[in-house]
Amino acid sequence: MQVSSYVAMEAAVSLSCYYPEPADPANDPNPPSFNNGLVDADTDHPTPRYASQLGYHGYLSGIKASSGAKLVAYQNLDDFWLATGATALNILDVDWVTNQIDHKPDDRSGLGQYLNGTYSGPMFQRGVGIYQFTRIVSDPHEAMSYVSRSRTRALGAEPTKGTPTPPGFQSVNLKTIYQFSTGRPDHSGQFQRNIQLMYGNETGVPWGESLYHRLMRDLNVDP
Amino acid sequence: MKINTKLVFAAILIVGVTAIVWWVLPSRSKPTKATAVVPVPTTTIKVDGNATAPVAKQETAATPSKPRLFRSKTYPPQTSDEKAMWEWWRSMRKTDPKFEWKMPIEFYGKVVDQFDEPVAGAIIIFDWTTVIGSSPDPQKRTESGADGLFELTGVQGKRLSVNVLKERYIYTQNSIGSFEYAAFFEDNFHVPDPSKPVIFRLQKLTGAEPMYKYLLTGRVPLDGTPFMLNAATGKVGAGDVAVSITLGKGRGAIGPDYTLNVQGNGGTVFAPSNDEFLFNAPESGYQNAFKVTQVAADPKYSLGQKLRCYMKTGTGKYAAVEVEIDLREKTNNAGFFAIIYYNPSGSRNLEFDQRKWLNP
Numbered sequence: 001m002q003v004s005s006y007v008a009m010e011a012a013v014s015l016s017c018y019y020p021e022p023a024d025p026a027n028d029p030n031p032p033s034f035n036n037g038l039v040d041a042d043t044d045h046p047t048p049r050y051a052s053q054l055g056y057h058g059y060l061s062g063i064k065a066s067s068g069a070k071l072v073a074y075q076n077l078d079d080f081w082l083a084t085g086a087t088a089l090n091i092l093d094v095d096w097v098t099n100q101i102d103h104k105p106d107d108r109s110g111l112g113q114y115l116n117g118t119y120s121g122p123m124f125q126r127g128v129g130i131y132q133f134t135r136i137v138s139d140p141h142e143a144m145s146y147v148s149r150s151r152t153r154a155l156g157a158e159p160t161k162g163t164p165t166p167p168g169f170q171s172v173n174l175k176t177i178y179q180f181s182t183g184r185p186d187h188s189g190q191f192q193r194n195i196q197l198m199y200g201n202e203t204g205v206p207w208g209e210s211l212y213h214r215l216m217r218d219l220n221v222d223p
Numbered sequence: 224m225k226i227n228t229k230l231v232f233a234a235i236l237i238v239g240v241t242a243i244v245w246w247v248l249p250s251r252s253k254p255t256k257a258t259a260v261v262p263v264p265t266t267t268i269k270v271d272g273n274a275t276a277p278v279a280k281q282e283t284a285a286t287p288s289k290p291r292l293f294r295s296k297t298y299p300p301q302t303s304d305e306k307a308m309w310e311w312w313r314s315m316r317k318t319d320p321k322f323e324w325k326m327p328i329e330f331y332g333k334v335v336d337q338f339d340e341p342v343a344g345a346i347i348i349f350d351w352t353t354v355i356g357s358s359p360d361p362q363k364r365t366e367s368g369a370d371g372l373f374e375l376t377g378v379q380g381k382r383l384s385v386n387v388l389k390e391r392y393i394y395t396q397n398s399i400g401s402f403e404y405a406a407f408f409e410d411n412f413h414v415p416d417p418s419k420p421v422i423f424r425l426q427k428l429t430g431a432e433p434m435y436k437y438l439l440t441g442r443v444p445l446d447g448t449p450f451m452l453n454a455a456t457g458k459v460g461a462g463d464v465a466v467s468i469t470l471g472k473g474r475g476a477i478g479p480d481y482t483l484n485v486q487g488n489g490g491t492v493f494a495p496s497n498d499e500f501l502f503n504a505p506e507s508g509y510q511n512a513f514k515v516t517q518v519a520a521d522p523k524y525s526l527g528q529k530l531r532c533y534m535k536t537g538t539g540k541y542a543a544v545e546v547e548i549d550l551r552e553k554t555n556n557a558g559f560f561a562i563i564y565y566n567p568s569g570s571r572n573l574e575f576d577q578r579k580w581l582n583p
Contacts, residue, residue, distance in 0.1 A: 002553075004551070004553060004554070030522070034298075035408075035409075036296070036298040036408035037312075037406055037408060039298055040298065040309065040312075040313070043299075044313075064476065064477055065476055065477075068552060068553045069553075070526070070549055070551055070558075077401055077411070078350075078382055078384050078401050080352060080359075080360060083382075084352045084381055084382035085352050085359060085360065086321055086323070086324040086352060086353070086354050086359055086381070087354065087359055088354045088355075088359065093320070098320075101316075102320065160409065160410045160411070167476070167477060168476075168477040168478075168526070170525065170526070170527040170549065175384075175399060175401065176396055176399060179386055179394070179399055181348075181350040181384040181386065182350045182351060182352050182360055182382050182383075182384045183350055183360045183362070184359075184360050200577075201388060201394060202346070202348075202388055203346075203388045203389065203390045203392075204390075204577065205393055205394060205577065206577055208545070208562055209438065209560075209562065213438065217440065217558065217560055220551070220558065222440055
């Protein structure tokens, strides 16, 4: 498959995926912006960090070189589902960061649990005693879904102050350019917002370029 | 048969309810060092001596008292104050996983224009995330007072977004803001201070003239062949501006060295600018060409370039030009996009008001 444009819209993908895994972790020349809440959670319950360990960091770092595509990230640091939202029901954690903190590794009550063994690494365990079943997790997608915790926010919930866009990416700051906010409709706002707000703000002042025009341009489709 | 069907449905219902109860009742959080949870009367949180508000309805015996919160990016924590904040943070997460969305929100702001004059009657839109009330993403609106001041108090939540608007004013980079009230390690953690309101800036329209606004798109070849456009008519293919790109020999992981050249023909000249608004074309300081060079080895290297400049045509008319170019080696060209605000009167006033837009 040939990819000419890669547009990540409010993407629920760890920012660290797009940064190269450093040869020396103690001296990373180009580190992503870490979220200390996630880093702190990992000190209590360590999980794999780098792609070579079945973690996130570096997993998609070669995307530019391998695809040659134009890479664009549409970002809103206040995104409800990626960074700031919650529901009143305690049984539901809805935002991406809280999920990373509380459900990595995932201990699905009654259905078995994922663990990160000190020596064995990610594994899945079900049952107790002689009925216990244990399986080593070796698939990176399974590991990232259920075991490995991101140390960064999602790509779509950046940029925080001073954070560079991932290498090779261009960015569209949905907050400052199109005034996206904390509301739920603003996640996937390109589909869920009032259509008038794709062209200008509430007082009728038009955006320099409408969001749809910008999107078509980034998708390499001549408007 | 009918009874059996009922029994089967009843059994399924019982199993289903049991499964849900089993799922919901036991804590799904990880084992913690916190002691048993004991109910206590409604407690309060205090931010820097400001408002108090009821928050958690239970607390562990081991929960430390809430320290003074301030923004801290240091991890691991170094000072005793930082350690106290982290200890409180961890304890609160174990006690009440939703505590972040119950923080008291207080906000003080002021709206000013580009001359630092207070703006009265601006619409202020507050959005925040919370678990208090019927909606997790509530919104509130108010207006700035005669002194430009406004405030929000008496609500609880985690993240507050503030957006400032007013008719006949243009939004700026500083007319919207994001403020975090729980995660003190975030860049936008906010400690409210009524004596230091957050400044929001709107750009006042002071006398816009009828203008053309053009959105131009096209492809610039990567072999140095110029891409031509006409700022006065908004047409591409011919005109008084030539944009070309030449590739260098160096190459990095992301792309090649390249130089972007902009050349004026027939007396057209440019004055690059970093102004947020290209509203007042300068009298002098123009040049008939400029270029931007990107070296692949530069850590800030990008395949995309944004250029902003004033332009004076050979006929003495002025325009504001914003250009974006992104290299696409696969197609051997670069995407070209420009917004041109062109004043046909010859005035240097380039303030744009959509109500005086000549070609909407």
